[in-house]
Amino acid sequence: MNYNKCWLNYNLIEDYSDKEILSNITVCGKDAKESLIVDNAVNELKDAFRKILNINASCSYLKNEKEYDEANLGVILKLRDNQELHSEGYLIKQIDKGLHIEARTDKGLLYGSFDLIRRISQGETLDGLNLMENPKNNIRIFNHWDNMDGSIERGYSGNSFFFENDQVLINERTRDYARLAASIGINATVINNVNVLEAATDLITDRYLNKLAEMSDIFEGYGIKMYLSANFAAPIEIGGLPVSDPLDKDVILWWEKCIKNVYDKIPGFGGFLIKADSEGRPGPFTYGRTHADGANMLAKALKPYEGILIWRCFVYNCLQDWRDYKTDRARSAYDNFIDLDGKFDDNVILQIKNGPMDFQVREPVSPLFGGLKKTNMILEVQAAQEYTGQQKDLCYLIPMWKEILDFETHAKKDGSTIADIVSGRTYDQDKCGIATVTNTGNDYNWTGHDLAAANLYGFGRLAWDTGLSAIQIAREWVTQTFSRDEKVVSTVCEILMKSWPTYEKYTSPLGIGWMVNPNHHYGPNIDGYEYDRWGTYHRADRNGLGVDRTVKSGTGYAGQYNEPLASMYEDKETCPEELLLFFHYIKYDYKLKSGKTLIQHIYDTHFEGVEEVEDMIEKWKGLKELLAEDVYERVSMRFSMQLSNAKEWRDRVNTYFYRKSGVEDEHGRKIY
Numbered sequence: 001m002n003y004n005k006c007w008l009n010y011n012l013i014e015d016y017s018d019k020e021i022l023s024n025i026t027v028c029g030k031d032a033k034e035s036l037i038v039d040n041a042v043n044e045l046k047d048a049f050r051k052i053l054n055i056n057a058s059c060s061y062l063k064n065e066k067e068y069d070e071a072n073l074g075v076i077l078k079l080r081d082n083q084e085l086h087s088e089g090y091l092i093k094q095i096d097k098g099l100h101i102e103a104r105t106d107k108g109l110l111y112g113s114f115d116l117i118r119r120i121s122q123g124e125t126l127d128g129l130n131l132m133e134n135p136k137n138n139i140r141i142f143n144h145w146d147n148m149d150g151s152i153e154r155g156y157s158g159n160s161f162f163f164e165n166d167q168v169l170i171n172e173r174t175r176d177y178a179r180l181a182a183s184i185g186i187n188a189t190v191i192n193n194v195n196v197l198e199a200a201t202d203l204i205t206d207r208y209l210n211k212l213a214e215m216s217d218i219f220e221g222y223g224i225k226m227y228l229s230a231n232f233a234a235p236i237e238i239g240g241l242p243v244s245d246p247l248d249k250d251v252i253l254w255w256e257k258c259i260k261n262v263y264d265k266i267p268g269f270g271g272f273l274i275k276a277d278s279e280g281r282p283g284p285f286t287y288g289r290t291h292a293d294g295a296n297m298l299a300k301a302l303k304p305y306e307g308i309l310i311w312r313c314f315v316y317n318c319l320q321d322w323r324d325y326k327t328d329r330a331r332s333a334y335d336n337f338i339d340l341d342g343k344f345d346d347n348v349i350l351q352i353k354n355g356p357m358d359f360q361v362r363e364p365v366s367p368l369f370g371g372l373k374k375t376n377m378i379l380e381v382q383a384a385q386e387y388t389g390q391q392k393d394l395c396y397l398i399p400m401w402k403e404i405l406d407f408e409t410h411a412k413k414d415g416s417t418i419a420d421i422v423s424g425r426t427y428d429q430d431k432c433g434i435a436t437v438t439n440t441g442n443d444y445n446w447t448g449h450d451l452a453a454a455n456l457y458g459f460g461r462l463a464w465d466t467g468l469s470a471i472q473i474a475r476e477w478v479t480q481t482f483s484r485d486e487k488v489v490s491t492v493c494e495i496l497m498k499s500w501p502t503y504e505k506y507t508s509p510l511g512i513g514w515m516v517n518p519n520h521h522y523g524p525n526i527d528g529y530e531y532d533r534w535g536t537y538h539r540a541d542r543n544g545l546g547v548d549r550t551v552k553s554g555t556g557y558a559g560q561y562n563e564p565l566a567s568m569y570e571d572k573e574t575c576p577e578e579l580l581l582f583f584h585y586i587k588y589d590y591k592l593k594s595g596k597t598l599i600q601h602i603y604d605t606h607f608e609g610v611e612e613v614e615d616m617i618e619k620w621k622g623l624k625e626l627l628a629e630d631v632y633e634r635v636s637m638r639f640s641m642q643l644s645n646a647k648e649w650r651d652r653v654n655t656y657f658y659r660k661s662g663v664e665d666e667h668g669r670k671i672y
């Protein structure tokens with residue numbers, strides 16, 4: 001086994017007080033014995049108790065409810081139809097010498113078991129435990145951008161552990177992946193890239209289905225539904241049809257047959273994720289059809305099997321002319337989808353990226369969330385740090401995702417934050433949730449940077465409970481992954497919590513984004529995308545920079561928000577400063593709330609960003625004796641890469657704007 005177990009590392013706790021209660025596990029309920037999920041739950045408990053506490057717990061099964069009430073000792077897993085519980089929820093209650101985990105379904109018991117393990121591995125006492133947990137989001141889904149040749153699009157932690165040389169891979173890691181995912185409440189996963197190229201189109205055919213069924217069985221044992229990204233042009237590419245027009249009878253029949261075959265082989269299959277009419281991928285536009293026509297056609301074919309069709313809203317013109325100041329990529333998801341509100345079948349979900357551009361270090365929240373009212377929605381975030389340091393630089397993303405989830409869209413009077421909308425609370429929907437583009441690969445530590453695993457862990461925990469705080473999640477993760485030593489926990493948490501603001505400081509300023517090296521997106525290149533076709537411009541000149549997205553004089557993007565947001569963004573005086581350059585063209589001598597001019601703010605934040613990385617490194621050095629040597633060394637290496645990246649950003653950005661503006665740094669620091 002050439003990998004570690006991340007937060008399921010299970011470090012031994014020598015002085016744990018509540019051992020007695022954990023020596024016995026009893027499973028009650030008539031179906032429990034037959035369930036693979038419950039078996040897995042029991043094995044997880046036993047494994048964890050053995051490794052963390054040195055206890056070899058025994059396990060027994062009881063069909064009759066009465067028997068266990070009397071037994072009353074040890075951990076009791078019990079299926080019970082408690083209407084206060086969500087189908088995946090659970091409760092944990094200590095009664096005398098029994099620790100009861102109750103749920104309506106076997107999945108609930110699995111999640112309850114992992115909850116208990118999480119508490120124990122953090123050294124929490126079980127005495128008086130009494131809690132009920134229901135997931136806030138029904139769909140908590142990983143998106144992998146893994147290709148059949150084993151590469152991963154925007155992957156920064158090695159190769160795929162799902163595919164290699166056009167083959168499906170199943171090995172020990174497959175199960176450990178499912179364990180990691182289930183332990184944080186993930187209940188669905190899309191295993192292949194949304195850009196479905198070559199062999200991946202065949203994943204929905206007999207060439208791969210048996211092998212995928214094997215993988216799906218492993219996932220299902222951990223309550224995880226397998227989804228596939230599908231190619232909208234599959235009827236042409238593998239079906240021999242001349243078109244993939246969603247209203248064409250032969251196309252419809254082809255998909256029906258294909259989907260029936262998928263479900264014959266994988267009865268628990270979740271459904272498809274589709275990227276259509278986006279960045280060159282095929283879609284319904286070719287035939288003059290709408291996204292609703294395309295999505296509904298597939299949704300209807302999936303419906304008899306309770307399959308779900310997830311349709312991405314990342315649709316924009318990627319052949320833009322940089323001379324054109326009116327066309328605005330930020331507008332496009334809203335412009336493409338708002339008129340289709342209410343036209344999608346009930347098993348269609350629109351998956352919307354958190355911001356209107358593309359996972360920049362700072363973006364406003366996509367206005368589409370506040371616009372759609374009769375459509376199921378999934379929020380898509382990106383744990384893979386494509387634009388946030390590529391898992392070489394540290395960037396703990398949970399604080400960013402929290403801000404997004406807490407954002408009030410004003411779509412409705414009460415309860416329309418993003419968290420409300422994607423949980424289904426706002427419009428009383430049940431097919432909603434949160435997706436992340438994952439940051440995993442076959443590296444030893446799964447995520448390239450050891451500390452980047454906090455984003456993977458945090459995504460699952462946040463998708464389960466959007467009310468958790470970023471620091472709480474960080475503490476849980478550090479304690480389980482590294483150590484319960486308070487110095488380790490508080491120092492690593494401090495480093496994590498500062499990392500997003502730090503990254504933001506030394507990269508592109510005040511929400512303007514981009515300024516990265518084209519294609520691979522690591523490191524600074526201020527004009528890298530400035531004269532390109534991708535719709536990603538900063539519009540800097542000798543007087544100032546920023547994109548005018550106002551209704552009054554710009555692209556009109558600000559007007560896509562509900563009031564009072566639209567007016568707030570429209571006016572540069574009320575626009576949140578961290579997004580100032582996203583919404584406005586601002587002169588270098590404009591005074592910010594801090595009293596600094598824009599240009600001085602740019603200089604200062606870039607110097608500060610580098611100093612903060614230096615500070616992180618000092619803090620990390622202080623943990624040398626308290627951490628495993630390999631962890632310490634791997635992270636130290638990443639920090640040194642981050643430091644040179646941060647310096648490069650600082651010097652390029654500051655020099656660029658110094659040359660454009662001719663304004664000296666007030667503090668006379670070195671600008672080249």
Ligand code: GCV
Nearest residue numbers: 145153154194195275314358
């Ligand atoms: C999978 C960005 C990325 C692409 C990605 C695309 C998407 O453009 O750079 O690699 O493609 O987003 O989300 O579809």
